[in-house]
Amino acid sequence: MLALSEFDIQIVPPTTKKSQALAELLAAFPIEGGNVLNPEIPGEPHEVMMAETGLEWQLFFDGSASAGRGGLGVVLISPESTIHTRACKLMYGCSNNEAEYEALIAGLELAAEKGASNLNIQGDSRLVIQQLRGEFAVKEPALTKYRAQAQRILQRFQAFHFKHIPRSQNRYADALATLASRIKDEEIGEAVVTIEAKQQVKMQASHLPEDQWIKNTKAKIIAGKTADYKLVRHYHMEDGILYYKSPTGVLARCLSKKEALERLDEVHDQICGLEGAPLARRLLRAGYYWDSMQKDAQEKQRGCDVCKMEVTEK
Secondary structure, eight states: OOTTTTTTOOOOOOOOOOHHHHHHHOOOOOOOSSEETTTTTHHHHHHHHOOOOOOOOOEEEEEETTTTTTEEEEEEEEEEEEEEEEEEEEESSSHHHHHHHHHHHHHHHHHHTTOOOOEEEEEEEEHHHHHHTTOOOOOOOOHHHHHHHHHHHHTTTTEEEEEEEGGOOOOOHHHHHHHHHSGGGGGGOOOOEEEEEEEOOOGGGSSSSOHHHHHHHHHHHHHGGGGGHHHTTTEETTTEEEEOOHHHHHTTEOOOHHHHHHHHHHHHHTTOOOOOOOOOHHHHHTTTEEETHHHHHHHHHHHHHHHHHHHOOO
């Protein structure tokens, strides 16, 4: 020790895994925009993220929120292994689940911009993924607009599927989200990885078709008359969008008849022949509702030979 005293030696604690992941990310993506991964780069970027998927695009997303700060990170990989990244600082206070939804929506918008048609969407938020699969219902009013927005963007793609992955396999999107959440406002756009400012997602009520029953219900909620309490207590308004609230607290966006019939066919095709909850309940869990949903769903299943066979076999 005495012999080493002439040297200026400092003890430095080891970097965290997240810091190391960020270092690896910056090494793998040194140029802003799209960049092809070098197959000779050692370590996890190649092993975890490079899957042989044909024409399928890989989308990794992650959101981070703590102490009033939020950020999101997205990594999009084309079938040719071209890498696209996006990192945004959320310019408003949000929960971790809201940040996860913001990340997913940003990733879907990026994929649409790049012309992706077949998406393998991967993230470590079980809640977000299972809500969009229709396996979990949405009961938090703040999340209703996020799921509705994500569902609308998903309609732009020919095919997509969700996969829940552990955080250890989502390190690069996670590192981008953490960096974005911690950067100072004045440093936005000046980091090694370009960080964008992002405002809160808002559904555009004016872009959604509304049947008369939706308009009437919204008018009663706005008027706030006591006589209409029994009706309006089953509904919730968020950013001008009407949501139905079930007795168990499930929130579902109210649809026009035209969109309702599209979602009816879509969800029926997904569950036809499967055992489990009836079609109307699955529609509600997926976040959809209209005034004749129960009747329409029953008629749809009665008119389907496969669904009738399933009921007969029971």
